[in-house]
Amino acid sequence: MHKPLRFAACGLAVLLVAGSSNAAQDIAKSPQVAAYKALLKAVNAGDFEGYKKSMTKAAGEGIDKQIKEMGMDPKKGMEMLKAMVAQNIKYTALKVDGKKAVLSATGRMMDADQYGTIDLEEENGAWKVAQQSWTNKKP
Numbered sequence: 001m002h003k004p005l006r007f008a009a010c011g012l013a014v015l016l017v018a019g020s021s022n023a024a025q026d027i028a029k030s031p032q033v034a035a036y037k038a039l040l041k042a043v044n045a046g047d048f049e050g051y052k053k054s055m056t057k058a059a060g061e062g063i064d065k066q067i068k069e070m071g072m073d074p075k076k077g078m079e080m081l082k083a084m085v086a087q088n089i090k091y092t093a094l095k096v097d098g099k100k101a102v103l104s105a106t107g108r109m110m111d112a113d114q115y116g117t118i119d120l121e122e123e124n125g126a127w128k129v130a131q132q133s134w135t136n137k138k139p
Contacts, residue, residue: 027091027092027093027094027103028091030094031127032094032096032101032103032120032127033091033094033103034127035054035120035126035127035128035129036103036105036118036120036129036132038050038054039051039054039055039129040085040089042054043078043081043082043085044082044085046075046078046079046082047078048074048075048077048078051063051078051081052064054128054129055128055129055130056121056123056128056129056130057123058130059128059129059130059131063077084109085109086105086107086108086109086114086116086134087107087108087109088107088108089105089106089107089116090105090106090107091103091104091105092104092105092106098122099121099122099123100119100120100121100122101119101120101121101127102117102118102119102120103116103117103118103119103120104116104117104118104139105117105118107134109134109136112136113136113138114134114135114136115134115135115136115137115138115139116132116133116134116135117132117133117134117139118131118132119131119132
């Protein structure tokens with residue numbers, strides 16, 4: 001009697017894993033992830049204007065202000081950002097509510113696991129990054 005239950009439990013576990021794998025694939029193909037990847041590509045290329053274009057207008061203005069307040073030029077700012085980007089990013093969840101979305105991700109930075117929350121907004125028909133935060137504390 002116990003054997004059929006074990007097989008049923010194993011079958012359910014396989015279905016749950018397969019379902020979560022499909023969900024991860026769906027997230028990876030989303031326009032929100034594409035928008036975040038565009039931001040990461042700009043950071044890795046040191047493309048300040050591309051970086052700002054991948055962000056909401058308000059976020060881009062905030063970056064301009066921060067760079068100026070820190071006494072940096074855009075090139076130095078991009079070097080600093082590049083050093084702070086998590087590596088081996090995996091997208092774990094996506095919640096879309098109309099023209100706003102929250103993307104959850106994990107990655108590695110400075111030999112530690114990192115957990116990210118990326119807020120996105122649809123602006124002029126395109127998804128843009130509004131803000132992101134990363135922490136080493138598991139949510």
